[in-house]
Amino acid sequence: MWISRAACKKAKSDASALNTFGDELEEPPKVIVAESVFTALRRCTCHLITILVTITIITLNLKGVYLGADLMSPVKSETINLMFLQLAAKAHEIMIVNSLGLIVLHFVRSELLFGDGLPLGLVGSGLSFNNFEYFFKKEFYGSLEYIGNHGSKARRVMFVMVVIVAGLTAALAGPASAVLLVPESQDWAAGGTRLYLNGSESDFWPADLSGKLSELRSFCNGNDSTHLGICPAGGFHSLWRHWETVNSTDFRTQDVHSYAKDLSGSNFYWPVSSVSSQVPPLYALGNSKKNDSDATTLIQPHAAAVIILQKLATDWWKALISQRGMSPDQVNDRIISANARSGITVVRCESPQELLHSDNTVNFPSINGRFHFAKSLPLAVHSLNNTAVDHLRFQWVHLPAEFGAASIGGVFETPWESNKASGVVVSCTAQAGWVPATVFTDKYNFWTGWYPWNIQYGDRTPAWSATSQAASNGRISLGDDWLSLLTSATTFLDVGSWRPSTIESILLNAGLGSSSNAITADWLDQRSGSQEKVALVEAIICSVIVDGLSRTGSYRAFNTSGAISQWPLANYNLLPDFQKRILRNKLAFEIPAVSPENLTRIESSMQVSGFSFKGSLAAYLAMTVLLTHLLMATVHIIYVIRSSRTSRSWGSVADLIALSHTSQPAFDVLANTSGGIVSRKTFLQMAKIRVRNTPNLPKHAHNAHHEHAELLFESSAFPNHQWSASEHELDELHNKLSRHAATWPLNIAEIPAYAGLDPCVMAASVERLADNEEATDIVRPSQQYG
Numbered sequence: 104m105w106i107s108r109a110a111c112k113k114a115k116s117d118a119s120a121l122n123t124f125g126d127e128l129e130e131p132p133k134v135i136v137a138e139s140v141f142t143a144l145r146r147c148t149c150h151l152i153t154i155l156v157t158i159t160i161i162t163l164n165l166k167g168v169y170l171g172a173d174l175m176s177p178v179k180s181e182t183i184n185l186m187f188l189q190l191a192a193k194a195h196e197i198m199i200v201n202s203l204g205l206i207v208l209h210f211v212r213s214e215l216l217f218g219d220g221l222p223l224g225l226v227g228s229g230l231s232f233n234n235f236e237y238f239f240k241k242e243f244y245g246s247l248e249y250i251g252n253h254g255s256k257a258r259r260v261m262f263v264m265v266v267i268v269a270g271l272t273a274a275l276a277g278p279a280s281a282v283l284l285v286p287e288s289q290d291w292a293a294g295g296t297r298l299y300l301n302g303s304e305s306d307f308w309p310a311d312l313s314g315k316l317s318e319l320r321s322f323c324n325g326n327d328s329t330h331l332g333i334c335p336a337g338g339f340h341s342l343w344r345h346w347e348t349v350n351s352t353d354f355r356t357q358d359v360h361s362y363a364k365d366l367s368g369s370n371f372y373w374p375v376s377s378v379s380s381q382v383p384p385l386y387a388l389g390n391s392k393k394n395d396s397d398a399t400t401l402i403q404p405h406a407a408a409v410i411i412l413q414k415l416a417t418d419w420w421k422a423l424i425s426q427r428g429m430s431p432d433q434v435n436d437r438i439i440s441a442n443a444r445s446g447i448t449v450v451r452c453e454s455p456q457e458l459l460h461s462d463n464t465v466n467f468p469s470i471n472g473r474f475h476f477a478k479s480l481p482l483a484v485h486s487l488n489n490t491a492v493d494h495l496r497f498q499w500v501h502l503p504a505e506f507g508a509a510s511i512g513g514v515f516e517t518p519w520e521s522n523k524a525s526g527v528v529v530s531c532t533a534q535a536g537w538v539p540a541t542v543f544t545d546k547y548n549f550w551t552g553w554y555p556w557n558i559q560y561g562d563r564t565p566a567w568s569a570t571s572q573a574a575s576n577g578r579i580s581l582g583d584d585w586l587s588l589l590t591s592a593t594t595f596l597d598v599g600s601w602r603p604s605t606i607e608s609i610l611l612n613a614g615l616g617s618s619s620n621a622i623t624a625d626w627l628d629q630r631s632g633s634q635e636k637v638a639l640v641e642a643i644i645c646s647v648i649v650d651g652l653s654r655t656g657s658y659r660a661f662n663t664s665g666a667i668s669q670w671p672l673a674n675y676n677l678l679p680d681f682q683k684r685i686l687r688n689k690l691a692f693e694i695p696a697v698s699p700e701n702l703t704r705i706e707s708s709m710q711v712s713g714f715s716f717k718g719s720l721a722a723y724l725a726m727t728v729l730l731t732h733l734l735m736a737t738v739h740i741i742y743v744i745r746s747s748r749t750s751r752s753w754g755s756v757a758d759l760i761a762l763s764h765t766s767q768p769a770f771d772v773l774a775n776t777s778g779g780i781v782s783r784k785t786f787l788q789m790a791k792i793r794v795r796n797t798p799n800l801p802k803h804a805h806n807a808h809h810e811h812a813e814l815l816f817e818s819s820a821f822p823n824h825q826w827s828a829s830e831h832e833l834d835e836l837h838n839k840l841s842r843h844a845a846t847w848p849l850n851i852a853e854i855p856a857y858a859g860l861d862p863c864v865m866a867a868s869v870e871r872l873a874d875n876e877e878a879t880d881i882v883r884p885s886q887q888y889g
Contacts, residue, residue: 135752135812136216138884143743146751149205150736153198157729160195160283164726167717169291172435174714185285192284196277199732200233203269204754206739207232210262212750215792216882219254220817221262222246223773224786228266230756233273245783265735272731279725286714290438294419295688295708298411298441299695301673302659304703307407308444308537309655310565310575313582320588322658322667328591329605331667332377332406333658335589335651338385339605341376342646346613351635354613354642355391374552375403375650379668381661382406383413385653386554387646392638398451398476399641401649402555404542406657408443408705409553414672415439416544419709422682436712439544441705444537445555446652447563450645451476452515452531452637455626459525460489465514467500468532470507473567473577476532480506484514491519491526494598495616497607499586502532508567508577510535511586511648515640518616520623527626529640535579535652538563579652589651606647613643674702685709748884752812766813767795773816789817794880794888811889812882 137143174181208229214221221228224246231237238244250259300307323334331337346354355371372388389401416439423429451468458465464481471477484500500512515529539562540555567577574580590604596611603611610616615636626633661670676693678684684691688708695702743749753759772788780786795813882888 132887132889133752134885134887135882136748136750136884136886138748140744140747143747143749146205146749147740147743149198150202150740153195153202154733154736156195156198157733160280161726161729163716164283164718164722167291168715169293169711170286170714170716171429171433172713173433174286188285189281192281193277195280195284199276199280199729200273202736203273203732204229204233206735207266207269208754209739209743209750210265212752212792214262215790215814216750218258220789220791222249222787223780223790223816225249225262225266226790226814227759229754230759232266232270235270235274238267238270241781241783242786245786248783249787249789268731269735272728272735275728276732279728282721282725283716283729286716288435288712288714289717289719290436290710290712291715291717292688293423293709293711294686295706296415296685296691298415298705298707299674299692300407300411300660300703300705301695301697301701302656302703303701306659307405307656307703308564309579311580312585312655313574313580314584316584316588319658320584322663323588326594328588329593330378332379332382333654333661335585335654336591336605337377337379337382337406337654338375338650339593339609340378341374341384342643342650343605343609343612345373345375346609346643346646349639350614351632351639354639372554375646381410381667381670382654382657383409384552385409385650386552387649388554389645392451392641395454395634396476398449399638399645400447400449401642401645402445402447402538402540402558403649403653404445404540404553404555405443406654407660408441408542410657410660411672411675411705412439412441412542412544412553412707414675415707418677418681419685422685423709423711426682426686434711434713436710437544438710438712439707440541440556440710441707442539443542443705444564445540445542445558446535446649446655447538448510448533448535448645448649448652449474450531450533450641450648452529452641452644453479454629455517455527455529455633455637457525457623457627458487458489458528460491463487463489465528465530467502467506467509467512467530469505470509470532470534472569473508474534477507482506482512487514487516487528491523493518494601494603495607495610497590497604497610499581499583499590500530504572506532508534510578511581513644515610515615515644517623517626523623525623527623529626529637531641531644533644533648534577535581535648536563536565536577537579581648585651589647606644609643609647610640613639615640762792762812762814765811767815769816791815791817792882794882810886 174184176184176187178184178187211221211226211229215226224242228237228243231242247263250256250263319334323331323336328334329336329339369388369390371391372386374384374386376382376384385403385406387401387403390397390399392399416437419439420437423434424431453466453468456465463485464483465487466479466481469477469480482500482502484498486498486500488496495518496516498514500514502509502512506512509532511533513531513533515531517527517529519526538555539559541557542553543556544553565575565577565579590606592602592604593608594602596603596608598611626636660673662673663670674692674695676695678691678693681691753762769788773785776785791814792812793815794810796810
C-alpha cells in the first residue's frame with residue numbers, strides 16, 4: 104500500500120488544527136546554554152535555600168537548644184510534633200537531592216556539550232545518581248573503563264568522583280537530616296562551678312584514724328553521737344530501721360527499686376539518713392556475699408561533699424528557673440554531680456566456729472596483697488568473754504601485721520543456749536579505704552539522696568606497697584577512739600541491764616539475737632541457712648563501718664560557731680552575679696582568703712534532661728554529610744556565577760528520550776540493543792551532543808534555519824574491535840540508506856506504508872538518514888535550537 108503526498112499533508116494539517124485549539128502547542132526553539140549572571144543566580148536559588156536551611160540546622164546542634172521535658176507546640180501532641188519534624192527532615196532531604204541533581208546534571212551537560220563526551224552508561228547519571236542501586240549496576244561500573252581512554256584523565260576522574268560523592272550524599276542526606284532535625288530526650292548541660300571545702304584533703308580523706316579525735320569528740324558526746332550526721336554513728340538510726348525490715352533470706356532484695364542498675368550498676372543499695380538532717384541521705388551500695396569465697400563490698404559518698412552539693416542544688420535550681428524563664432514542668436530529670444572520693448569497705452567473715460568456755464582462739468580471714476582475701480589464720484582473742492549470756496555480743500579486734508592490709512577485725516557471738524557449755528562466734532576481717540567516684544543526685548527523686556557512680560576501684564587509697572609495714576599500707580588504720588564513737592553504747596532499747604552498742608543493736612534488730620538464731624546446730628549446719636546468716640552479719644558490719652567512714656571530717660563543711668542546729672556552711676559565699684555565672688559554668692563563689700593547702704576544691708556540674716538539640720557523635724557524623732553537600736553547592740554556585748553559563752536542558756527522562764529520538768540513529772555502535780543492554784562494551788560507547796544543520800527537515804515557524812542538537816556516538820570507542828557479521832550488515836545497510844535514492848524520495852507516494860506507522864514520521868526519518876555528512880558544531884551560548 105502506498106500513501107500519497109496529499110494524505111501526508113492532510114495529517115500535518117490535522118495536527119496544526121489541534122495546535123490552534125491549544126490542546127498540543129508546538130515546541131518553540133530553545134536556548135540550550137544561557138549566558139547571563141542573573142539567570143545563573145536565579146537557577147542557583149535551590150542551592151541557596153538548601154544551604155541556608157543546612158546552616159540553620161547545624162547551628163542549632165552546635166550551639167545547642169533545650170526544648171523542654173515535652174516536645175509541645177500549638178499542637179498538644181508529642182507524637183504529632185515529632186512527625187512534623189520528621190516531615191521537615193524529609194523535605195530537607197528532597198532539597199539536598201534536588202541541589203545535588205543540579206550539580207551532577209551540570210557536569211553531565213558540560214561533558215556532553217563541550218568535553219570529550221561520556222560513555223552511554225554515564226549519560227543518565229544525572230538522573231540515576233540518587234538511586235544507590237545505580238552504582239552496583241553494569242550501567243555504572245561497566246562505564247568506568249573510559250577513565251583510562253584518550254582525553255583528559257583528570258577531568259574524567261573528577262566527573263566520576265562527583266557522581267559517586269553526590270550519590271553517597273544523597274543516600275545519607277535523609278538519615279543525617281533526621282538525626283539533626285528530630286530532637287531526642289537526653290541530658291543537657293545546665294551549669295557548673297567550683298566549690299571550696301574548709302580543710303585539706305587529709306582532713307576529709309585521712310589514711311590514719313588511729314589517733315585521738317578530740318576535736319570530733321567535742322561535737323559527738325553522749326547521745327548526740329547517734330543524732331548528729333557529722334558523727335561516725337550519725338547514720339545509726341537509719342541503719343537500725345533498715346536492717347529491721349530484712350532477714351537473712353531476703354536482705355539482698357529488700358526495698359530494691361527497679362531502677363537500681365541505672366543508679367549504680369548494683370541491685371544491693373539503700374539510703375542512709377541522719378536524725379538531725381545535717382547530712383542529706385547517702386546511698387550505700389555494693390555487692391553482698393554469695394558463697395564462702397566472696398566478701399561484702401559497700402561504697403558510700405562522702406558527707407562533706409554531699410552537704411555543700413545539697414545547698415548548691417537548691418540555689419542552682421532557683422537560678423535556672425529565674426534566668427531561663429522556665430517552669431519546673433519544662434524540666435524532666437535534674438542531676439548535679441561532682442568528683443569526690445567516697446568511702447569503701449570490704450568485709451569477709453569466716454564460717455561459724457563453736458567455742459567452749461575455755462577457748463579464745465578464733466580464725467580470721469587474712470588479706471594477701473592489695474585486695475585479695477586469703478586463708479584464715481588463728482588469733483587468740485583474750486578479750487572474749489566466756490561467760491554464758493542470753494544475748495548476742497560484738498567486739499572489735501585489732502589484727503596483727505600477718506593478716507595483711509586489714510583495717511580491723513570483729514567477732515560476733517551468738518546468744519548461748521541455756522543447756523550448752525559452748526557458743527558460736529563469727530569472725531570477720533574488714534578493709535577500709537577511699538575510692539575516686541562521681542557523686543550524683545538521685546535523678547528519679549530529685550535531692551532525696553546522693554549515690555556514687557563511675558567508681559574507679561583501681562585508684563583506691565591509701566596506696567599499697569609490698570615492702571611497707573606502715574599501719575595505713577593499703578588500708579585506713581582504725582583506732583579505738585574512732586571505733587568507740589562509731590559503736591558507742593545506746594540507751595533507747597529496753598533490754599534490761601545490758602547496754603548494747605550501736606552495732607549490737609542493729610544485729611539484734613535484724614533478728615540475729617532471737618532465740619531461734621541461738622541454736623548452735625543451726626549456725627554450724629550449712630543446710631539450715633548458716634551461710635545466709637553469715638552473709639547478713641557481714642553486710643551489717645560493712646554498712647556500719649562505711650557509714651562512719653563517709654562522715655569523716657564532715658563537720659568542717661560548717662562554720663561550727665554557735666548552736667549546732669544553726670551552723671551555716673563554711674566558704675559558701677555567693678558572688679553578686681551568682682545566677683548568671685553558675686549557668687555559664689563559671690566560678691560563682693568567692694575564693695576563701697586562706698592558704699590553698701587548707702582548701703579542698705570540688706568541681707560540680709549540673710544537667711537537666713529533656714528534648715534538645717546538641718552535638719554528639721551521631722550529630723557530628725550527620726553534619727559531615729550535610730557539610731559535604733554544602734561545600735559542593737557553594738563551589739558550584741561560585742563556578743556558575745563566574746562562568747555565567749547555565750542550562751536546563753535534558754533534566755528529565757522525557758527530555759533524554761526526545762533528544763535521542765530526534766538524533767541520528769547509531770545502528771553501528773548500538774546494534775542489537777532494542778531489547779536492552781547487557782554488554783559492557785555497549786555502555787562504553789562514547790556519546791556527545793553536537794549541533795547539526797538538517798535542511799531536509801520540514802520547516803516550522805520557529806525553526807527557519809534547521810539547527811538542532813543531537814546525541815551522537817563515536818564508532819571509535821574501540822578502535823581495535825573486530826565487528827561481527829551482524830554489525831557489518833547494519834553498517835552496510837546504514838551506508839546504503841545514506842546513498843540510496845529512497846533517502847531523497849522524489850515521489851512520496853513511492854514510500855511503502857506499514858500498519859501503525861505514521862507516513863509523515865516515516866518520511867522524515869528516512870530523510871534524516873540521508874544527511875550523514877552534514878557538519879557538526881558545539882552548542883553556542885544564547886543560541887536557539889530546534
